[in-house]
Amino acid sequence: TAYLDGLPRPTEDLFEPFRAYVQRLAESNESVRNETTMEIRFLVDGPHGGDFLVRCDAGELTVERAEDRAAPCTVSLDAVWLNQIVHHNLPWDDFFLSLRFSVEQDPEAEDDHLSAWLKLADLRNVSEPAPTQ
Numbered sequence: 001t002a003y004l005d006g007l008p009r010p011t012e013d014l015f016e017p018f019r020a021y022v023q024r025l026a027e028s029n030e031s032v033r034n035e036t037t038m039e040i041r042f043l044v045d046g047p048h049g050g051d052f053l054v055r056c057d058a059g060e061l062t063v064e065r066a067e068d069r070a071a072p073c074t075v076s077l078d079a080v081w082l083n084q085i086v087h088h089n090l091p092w093d094d095f096f097l098s099l100r101f102s103v104e105q106d107p108e109a110e111d112d113h114l115s116a117w118l119k120l121a122d123l124r125n126v127s128e129p130a131p132t133q
Contacts, residue, residue: 010048010083018042019063021086022054025121026061034059038116041071046079056116072109077101092121 026033033056042052053066081100084090095101 004080007080007084010046010079012048013050014044014048014079014082014086015050015052015065017086018044018052018082022061022063026056030059032116033061036116039071039073040117041066041069041074042082043074043076044079044082045076049079049082054117072106074104075101076103092117 036056037058039053039055039057042054044050044052051066051068053064053069053071055062055064077095077100081090081095085092085095
């Protein structure tokens, strides 16, 4: 538990950092983005979390506040983990292996949303944003 207690907690609303992170993913993975159709809702629990919706269709990717709208796939996680992910301290595939999240997926959904997300979120293709001057 010392490791978990030592993780930095988010100090601001995570929506904008998450949106910017997802936009960088989309820009760096154009071929995957163009081949992916998905809609994933991220329910982020804890201080500075929120309810975020990521949509990718026909090469266009958007991130917005979900405002309780349903999606074919919903990933629930704690804000401390999303904070680690958006600051490039934790890759999505490692996070998913940790089993520190839950997923609800519509059994009628045809697409494998989480698989598409992992392809898009391959951090080997994403660099940190350049520092602002």
